[in-house]
Amino acid sequence: MKKKLLFLALVLAVMLLAIFRISDRVPSADYPLNERVAAIFVKGGCLECHTAEPELPFYFKFPVVGDVMKKDIDEGFRAFDMEPLWVTMQSGEGELNPVDVAKIEKVALDKRMPMAKYYLVHWGSRMTNAKRDVILEWAAAYRTAHYNDGLTGDRAAEPVRPIDLELPYDEAKAALGFKLYHDTRLSVDNTVSCASCHGLNTAGVDNKQYSEGVEGKLGGVNAPTVYNAVYNFVQFWDGRAATLADQAAGPPLNPVEMASPNFDAIIAKLNADRKFAREFKAVYPDGFTQATITDAIEQFERTLITPNSRFDKYLRGDDAAITAEELRGYELFKKYNCATCHVGPNLGGETYELMGLRKHYFADRGLELTEEDNGRYKQTGVERDRHRFKVPGLRNVALTWPYYHDGTRTSLKEAVCDMGTYQSGVALTDEEEDLIVAFLNTLTGEYQGKPLANANSPRQ
Numbered sequence: 314m315k316k317k318l319l320f321l322a323l324v325l326a327v328m329l330l331a332i333f334r335i336s337d338r339v340p341s342a343d344y345p346l347n348e349r350v351a352a353i354f355v356k357g358g359c360l361e362c363h364t365a366e367p368e369l370p371f372y373f374k375f376p377v378v379g380d381v382m383k384k385d386i387d388e389g390f391r392a393f394d395m396e397p398l399w400v401t402m403q404s405g406e407g408e409l410n411p412v413d414v415a416k417i418e419k420v421a422l423d424k425r426m427p428m429a430k431y432y433l434v435h436w437g438s439r440m441t442n443a444k445r446d447v448i449l450e451w452a453a454a455y456r457t458a459h460y461n462d463g464l465t466g467d468r469a470a471e472p473v474r475p476i477d478l479e480l481p482y483d484e485a486k487a488a489l490g491f492k493l494y495h496d497t498r499l500s501v502d503n504t505v506s507c508a509s510c511h512g513l514n515t516a517g518v519d520n521k522q523y524s525e526g527v528e529g530k531l532g533g534v535n536a537p538t539v540y541n542a543v544y545n546f547v548q549f550w551d552g553r554a555a556t557l558a559d560q561a562a563g564p565p566l567n568p569v570e571m572a573s574p575n576f577d578a579i580i581a582k583l584n585a586d587r588k589f590a591r592e593f594k595a596v597y598p599d600g601f602t603q604a605t606i607t608d609a610i611e612q613f614e615r616t617l618i619t620p621n622s623r624f625d626k627y628l629r630g631d632d633a634a635i636t637a638e639e640l641r642g643y644e645l646f647k648k649y650n651c652a653t654c655h656v657g658p659n660l661g662g663e664t665y666e667l668m669g670l671r672k673h674y675f676a677d678r679g680l681e682l683t684e685e686d687n688g689r690y691k692q693t694g695v696e697r698d699r700h701r702f703k704v705p706g707l708r709n710v711a712l713t714w715p716y717y718h719d720g721t722r723t724s725l726k727e728a729v730c731d732m733g734t735y736q737s738g739v740a741l742t743d744e745e746e747d748l749i750v751a752f753l754n755t756l757t758g759e760y761q762g763k764p765l766a767n768a769n770s771p772r773q
Contacts, residue, residue: 339443350451351402354395357427357438362389364396365697385428391697392670411459412664412704414452415472415653421448462658468628472647472656475625476708476758480543482615485596490613492589493606498582499564500571502527507564507610511539513760516712516767517617522720526570533569533685535720540617540760541708545662550702550718551691552665557611562603576603619709619758619765627755635755642752645745649737659706660756665689668700668718671738674731675700678721685718711754712767725750 340349354360361367362385369386373379398413420426424440431438453470460474493499494507510524511517517538523531534550542548548560564570565579573579580601584590590600597605624643626634635643646652655661668674668688675682684691689698702718716722722731729749733741741749757765 339441339447346447346451346454347402349447351399353444353447354399357440357444358431358435359395359426360399362386363393364399365390365394381430385431391667394697408459409455410663411456411472411656412654414455415656417448418452418472419647419650419653421445464628465630468630471628472652473624473628473643473660474656474658475628476541476618476620476622476658478620480615480618483612486609486612487616488613489593489596490609490611493610494613496583499573499579500527501573501578503582505571507539507561510536510564510570512768513539513617514766514768516540516709516765517542518713520714520767520769522715524570526567527572530569533683534718535715537705538709538713539614540619540765541659541706542662543615543618544657544659544706545703546664547703550685551687551689552703553692557614558604558607561607561610561614576606579606617760619760622708622756622758624752624755625758636751638748639751639755642748642750645749646752649733649739649741651732651737651749654704654736655707659708661704661706664704665698665701666704666736668702669735672735674735677735678719680719680721683719688718707753707756709757709765711757712765712770725753729753 340352342349344352361369367386369382373382393413393416395413398409398417401407401409421440422445424442424445426440427435427438456471456474457469462474462477464471464474497503497506497509499506505527510519512519517540518536522535523533524536525531537550542557542560548554548557549563554560554563562576565573566575580603583593583601583606593605593609594600597609599605623634624639627640646655654664654666657663665688675686687699689701689703690696692698710716711725714723714725716725716728722728726746729746730741733739733746759765
C-alpha cells in the first residue's frame with residue numbers, strides 16, 4: 314500500500330512538474346513580436362505590480378499574504394510605472410520610451426522578475442530563457458527601428474547611442490540666438506546672461522554648486538549643462554519646461570536669476586539697439602517678442618551638440634577608440650542597471666527617476682530638505698513624484714562637476730559610488746568605480762570640430 318501511494322505521489326509530482334513547465338512555454342512565433350512580448354507581460358503578472366491601479370486577485374485581502382503583496386506592489390510601482398509602455402503597445406500609436414524598453418530588457422536579461430514567490434503560485438509566469446530571448450529580440454528590433462544612427466552588428470542593439478553628427482537648425486536664427494544667449498540685457502540690471510551660468514568655454518555649466526544671479530543671489534539647484542540639452546525630453550530638473558524655447562523664457566523672469574519684471578522690459582532695451590533691432594527684424598518680421606527671442610535661443614541651442622566622443626567612435630565600429638579597461642567600465646555600467654535610465658544619445662534626459670530608489674539618499678545626506686529636493690512633485694503635487702528628477706545626461710560628464718541636482722558631489726568617483734548605493738543597491742568595489750569612471754571619461758565629445766574643454770579644469 315505504501316509503495317502504491319509513493320508511486321502515485323511520484324506520478325502526481327511528475328505530472329505537476331510537466332504542467333508547470335508546459336505552462337511556461339513561450340508565446341508562438343506565429344504571432345507578431347510585439348504581441349508575443351505583450352503576452353509575456355500578461356502571463357508574468359507585470360501589470361499587477363507596475364501600474365497605479367492594478368487588478369488584484371481575491372487573496373490580496375488575506376492577512377499576511379496581503380501585506381506581502383502590498384509591499385511588493387508598492388515597491389514595484391515606485392521603481393517603474395509600466396502603464397505608458399503598455400498603453401502604447403496596445404494602441405499601436407506613438408513611440409515607446411527607450412528607458413522603458415531598457416528596463417524591461419535588463420529585467421529579462423537578469424531573469425529577476427517575476428519573483429519566485431509569484432511564479433510558484435502563478436504557473437506560466439516564470440521568466441524562462443526562451444521568454445528572455447523574445448524580449449531581447451524585441452528590444453533590439455525597437456532600437457534598430459527607433460534610431461537612425463547607422464549602427465551595425467551587435468552595437469545596433471546597444472541602449473547607449475552616438476550623438477548625431479549634426480541636427481537641423483535655422484542658421485540665421487541661430488546666429489541671433491547666439492547673441493541673445495550672451496546678452497546681459499535679458500537681466501534687470503544688465504549683469505547676467507545665459508552664458509553667465511552656462512558658459513560655452515566651461516562645458517555649458519559654471520562648476521558651482523548653485524549659480525549666482527543678479528546681485529549675487531544664489532539659486533537653489535545645480536545648473537545643468539546646456540550642451541546636448543536638445544536631446545532632453547523636457548527641460549529643468551523638475552521638467553517644468555517642455556521645450557528649449559520654454560526653458561529660455563524662464564531665467565529672464567526668475568527673481569533670483571535675471572529678475573526682469575517681464576519681457577516687455579527686455580524688449581524695450583533690445584529695441585533701443587537700433588542696429589540689432591533691424592538685424593533681428595530681417596529674420597523675424599514680428600521683431601522682438603517673447604516668442605521670437607526664445608525661438609532664436611532655441612535655434613542656437615540646437616547647435617550645441619558634442620558628437621565624436623571616443624565612445625561614439627567605438628559604437629560606430631572603431632574598436633581601437635577605447636581601451637579594454639574603458640570597455641569593461643561600460644559593461645559594468647550596464648551590469649549595474651545604469652543603462653536602464655542613462656540611455657539614448659545623451660545617456661539620460663528621457664524620463665523622471667526617483668533619487669534614492671534603493672536607499673534613502675535624502676536621509677543620508679544630512680542636510681535640511683529644500684523645495685528643490687521635491688523634484689517633479691513641485692509641478693504635479695502627485696506624491697509618487699516626490700524626489701523624482703529628470704535624469705541628467707552623462708555626455709561630457711567629466712567636465713560638468715559638481716553632480717546631482719543639489720551639487721553635493723564634486724568627483725565622478727564619489728558620484729559613481731553613490732549611484733551604486735542609492736540607485737542600484739550595490740556596494741561597488743574600488744576597482745569597479747575606477748572602471749566606470751574610465752568609461753565615463755570616454756563620453757567627452759567635440760564642439761565645432763574640436764574636443765570640448767572646460768576652462769575651469771585644472772588640467773586645461
